[in-house]
Amino acid sequence: MFRVLCVGGGHVGLPLSLRFWQAGNDVTVLDIDPGKMEAVRRGVMPFMEQGCDQVLADASRSDRFRAMTYADSDLDGEIAAADHVVMTLGTPLGTDYTFRFDQYFHVLDRLVPHLANGVTLVVRSTVAPHFTRNVISARVAAARDCVPGRDFYVAFCPERLVQGRALADIDDLPEIIGADDPETASRAEALFLTLGRDKVIHHVSTVEAELSKLFLNTFRYTLFGLANEFAQISEQYGADLYAILEAANGGYPRGGIPRPGPSRGPCLGKDTATLAFASTTGLIPHAAIKTNENLVIRVARDLSASLGSLVNRRISVLGRAFKADTDDVRDNLTDPLINLLDREGAVTAVYDPFVRGCDDVRVLQGSDAVVLMSAHAVIAGWTQDDVLRLTARRRDDLFVYDLWNVWPWADRILGRGSDNREDSGNGRVGLADARGRAAPA
Ligand SMILES: NC(=O)c1ccc[n+]([C@@H]2O[C@H](COP(=O)([O-])OP(=O)(O)OC[C@H]3O[C@@H](n4cnc5c(N)ncnc54)[C@H](O)[C@@H]3O)[C@@H](O)[C@H]2O)c1
DSSP states (O other): OOEEEEEESSTHHHHHHHHHHHEEEEEEESSOOHHHHHHTTTTSSSSSSOOOOOOHHHTTTTTEEEETTTTTTTTTHHHHSSEEEEOOOOBBBTSSBOOOHHHHHHHHHHGGOOOOTTOOEEEEOOOOOOHHIIIIIHHHHHTTTOBBBBTTTEEEOOOOOTTTTTTHEEEHEEEEEEEEEEHHHHHHHHHHHTOOOTEEEEEOOHHHHHHHHHHHHHHHHHHHHHHHHHHHHHHHHTBBBBHHHHHTTTTTTTOOOOOOOOHHHHHHHHHHHHHHHHHSSSSHHHHHHHHHTTHHHHHHHHHHHHHHHOOEEEEEOOOOOSTOOOOOTTTTTTTHHHHHHHHOEEEEEEEOSSSSSSGGGGGGGGSEEEOOOOOOOHTTTOOHHHHHHHHTOOOGGGGGEEEEOOOTTEETTTTBBGGGSSOOOOSSOOOOOOTTOOOOO
């Protein structure tokens, strides 16, 4: 078992630290945010993540689990004692559409003087190609006048979890270990094998591991962009993309077209943008960004057409978290939609039960339109009557736009052309199902 210092106790770092602790390692989480670390010390999760509440409550009572900030006087000793330092810092996108590494530079300056000889550094954030070798390895080597692969070891092991199922993904996903020499590879592997002796491990170089992560997210974002493009084409032909997906994907081994919907968040858009701007053409990643992000323009246009005008119309957006059943608002598409609607003269409100400051459902009262942007289960479960009661509107006076196909009675559903929707009952847009087929729920 190892002594592990996890630097960054966020959506990636905290669940991973908890799993390392459960695996029997001695774990210190280091974060710059005192409020977050105070919550962790008290055993309270600073954000929603399935299954973590109980594990953290247990870990916080253990003497093998510590949460620290830079203000802790014994931090230097913790750094020196670490066998492995796992870095899960944020790598947000700058205005030049490339990753900002300020968090890494700060951490390197602070940690490097105290690291033990023979320490293994594991970069877990999503980073630009060659960052691990040319920045992390090279800076440590220069600062300590030592040799990577002999005096210290640096691996890149990308995180591929999705928020909301972090613990399950840490358990189930194969590990990609990017290392540029066999000793580093075996040290990084030893750490991840503490999570399960049967964990599947793929060994590649650091740059291959960095590109694996960027390619995967760009691939997923491109698929979602394609699905959103298909939604638009389906609507143009009065067709139902959900019926098409059932027919095209069902039992067909080369199918797998995803469902449409608002898609961005702190990883997909950011990683795709980095690849788009790193390549000399980048046409496909650029197209994926445009298709996914322009969805808000389509929604605003559709609302304007349905309401006659946006000026002084009360529009409520449901969901601000970028992903259903999370409280994470980073890089969501609700904020740009609100921005656009405000600019066009609408009077907007946002309701999200999981996001502080947006959790007052009374804002829905008097809405002319509601737009479902995040399909939190609690909202997706609302009936038509619930929505009418919460908006205090009669059916004829409310326009309902569902971007996730969870409300068959909505006036408009992304991807479902007007020939194929159930009659919404307000006589405005719903047309009877021409084929007598039940609309998919
Ligand atoms: N969130 C995901 O689902 C996910 C999945 C795979 C990969 N990633 C990648 O992992 C990385 C981390 O993402 P995240 O979602 O956990 O971000 P996050 O913002 O939730 O976590 C980063 C943490 O680092 C802390 N931090 C910032 N500066 C620090 C410093 N100088 N010293 C110590 N701590 C510091 C922040 O306070 C925060 O708690 C990113 O590169 C992201 O692209 C994220």
